[in-house]
Amino acid sequence: MNIILVGFMGSGKTTIARIISKKHSMKFVDTDKLIEKQQNLTIGEIFDKKGENYFREIEKNFILDYLSFCDNCVIATGGGMPCFFNNMENLKKIGWVVYLKTDFETAKKRAMLSKNRPLFKDEKKAKNLFKRRVICYSKAHFTVDANREKKLTINEIEKMLFGE
Ligand SMILES: Nc1ncnc2c1ncn2[C@@H]1O[C@H](COP(=O)(O)OP(=O)(O)O)[C@@H](O)[C@H]1O
Numbered sequence: 001m002n003i004i005l006v007g008f009m010g011s012g013k014t015t016i017a018r019i020i021s022k023k024h025s026m027k028f029v030d031t032d033k034l035i036e037k038q039q040n041l042t043i044g045e046i047f048d049k050k051g052e053n054y055f056r057e058i059e060k061n062f063i064l065d066y067l068s069f070c071d072n073c074v075i076a077t078g079g080g081m082p083c084f085f086n087n088m089e090n091l092k093k094i095g096w097v098v099y100l101k102t103d104f105e106t107a108k109k110r111a112m113l114s115k116n117r118p119l120f121k122d123e124k125k126a127k128n129l130f131k132r133r134v135i136c137y138s139k140a141h142f143t144v145d146a147n148r149e150k151k152l153t154i155n156e157i158e159k160m161l162f163g164e
């Protein structure tokens with residue numbers, strides 16, 4: 001079984017995927033990190049040097065060439081990954097897709113804490129993007145309230161997927 005976390009930048013995908021993978025002896029996969037390694041560029045550099053469309057093509061191919069071979073993985077996706085091409089449907093074939101749903105303010109606060117996110121530079125644009133993305137993420141198999149303390153979010157995912 002694979003678990004695939006989707007949600008806006010700062011919703012906690014990486015943090016929560018890492019914890020669940022450790023607890024359940026599953027493999028942790030961070031699509032942004034692996035794409036950075038494959039391209040030998042940071043996400044910021046890919047956006048600056050090659051443009052967003054190039055990044056979206058890479059993400060699409062990454063699902064088909066890498067994620068579709070995952071087994072027993074917890075996958076933290078990049079925030080836009082499920083919202084381009086047929087990606088959400090392809091992800092749903094690979095595993096259980098869980099939407100970490102937060103409000104915009106929570107995502108903003110958390111996104112400020114860590115890594116450089118090119119699409120969060122302009123708050124007004126990010127807010128508009130957030131509204132559009134909610135429609136996309138809602139097509140996941142499951143939605144959990146991820147505004148809360150991470151332990152509560154993790155418990156809910158475990159109850160749904162492991163029956164704990
Ligand atoms: N439930 C949570 N409560 C408080 N802080 C969180 C929570 N989940 C994540 N964070 C913090 O928010 C920041 C962004 O989380 P991250 O997992 O990188 O989000 P994403 O991968 O969705 O962009 C990190 O510094 C992380 O420690």
Ligand SMILES: O=C(O)C1=C[C@@H](OP(=O)(O)O)[C@@H](O)[C@H](O)C1
Nearest residue numbers: 008009010043078079080117118
């Ligand atoms: O929402 C997006 O389009 C993006 C989210 C980022 O991932 P995180 O959600 O891990 O920040 C990263 O893939 C890139 O900056 C684009």
